[in-house]
Amino acid sequence: MTASVYERIAEAVKTALTGQVSGISLVERDREDLVARDEGDSINITTDAANTKPFGEAVDDNELTIDVHINVRGDPFETRADAYAKQVHGLVTGRNYAGDGLKLARMPRLVQQDWTGEAGDETPGTRTMKYAFRFLTLAADISAQP
Numbered sequence: 001m002t003a004s005v006y007e008r009i010a011e012a013v014k015t016a017l018t019g020q021v022s023g024i025s026l027v028e029r030d031r032e033d034l035v036a037r038d039e040g041d042s043i044n045i046t047t048d049a050a051n052t053k054p055f056g057e058a059v060d061d062n063e064l065t066i067d068v069h070i071n072v073r074g075d076p077f078e079t080r081a082d083a084y085a086k087q088v089h090g091l092v093t094g095r096n097y098a099g100d101g102l103k104l105a106r107m108p109r110l111v112q113q114d115w116t117g118e119a120g121d122e123t124p125g126t127r128t129m130k131y132a133f134r135f136l137t138l139a140a141d142i143s144a145q146p
Contacts, residue, residue, distance in 0.1 A: 001143075002143045002144075003143060004142045004143045005062070005102065005135060005137050005142060005143060005144075005145060006047060006050060006062075006064050006142065008100065008101070008102060009064055009066065009097070009102060009133050009135075010029060010045060010046075010047050010066055011029070011100075012095065012097055012100040012102060013045050013066050013068065013092060013095075013131075014027055014028075014029050014045050015100075016091045016092060016095045017043055017045070017068070017088060017091055017092070020087070020091055021043065021084055021087045021088060021091070022087065023041060023083070023084065024040075024041055024042060024043055024070075024084060025040050025041075025042070026039065026040065026042040026043070027042070027043045027044075027045070028042065028043070028044050028045070029044070029045050029046070030044070030045075030046055030047075031044045041070075041071060041072045041073065041080070041084065041124070042070075042071045042124075043068060043069065043070055043071070043084075043088070044068075044069040044071065045066060045067070045068055045069070046066070046067045046069065047064065047065070047066060047067075048065035048066065048067045048130060049064075049065045050062060050063065050064045050065070051063045052137075054139070055136055057139075058138060058139050058140065058146075059136050059137070059138060059139060059146050060136065060137050060138075060139050061105075061134075061136060062134070062135050062136065062137055063132050063133065063134050064132070064133045064135070065111065065130050065131065065132050065133075066108075066130070066131045066133060067128050067129070067130050067131075068088055068092065068128070068129045068130075068131065069126050069127075069128050070084045070085060070088065070126065070127045070128070070129070071124040071125075071126050072084065072124055072125055072126075072127075073123075073124050073125075077117060077118075077124070077125030077127075078115055078117075078125070078127070081115070081125065081126075081127035082127075084127075085113075085127055085129060088129060089110060089129065092108055092129075092131055093107050093108050093109075093110070093131075102135065102145070103135060103136070103145045104133060104134060104135050105134040105135055105136065106134050108131040108132065108133050109131065109132045110129060110130070110131055111130050111131065111132045112130040113127065113128065113129050113130065114126075114127070114128045114130075115127050115128075116128070
């Protein structure tokens, strides 16, 4: 069975980042557990929200937000996270999603960023980059595109 377009986009983002961000050894999807103190800097990719509206009789216009959480240790964590963020941005926006069998209406757009610092107990700080993906699906099948 073919995965939904939403799932395929999230996996394509993971594939784009895995092994490609210098200094990041772990790229995961939908990790719920806290990052352990002995783990290095990492990235966690999650789906955030999706909005759908009719585009035509049998086609829907969708916008999916994917969150890329960059978890880093060090003071200031923002400086370390920024070096990763520049790499992440180029990889997410520059990927050939058509090569993944996806038809996007436009390149992904960075629509929001958040920074969450943590206490000085080696708990990582997080920079979250939110990307909006715009695409069409068939109204009766979220795994198919016109």
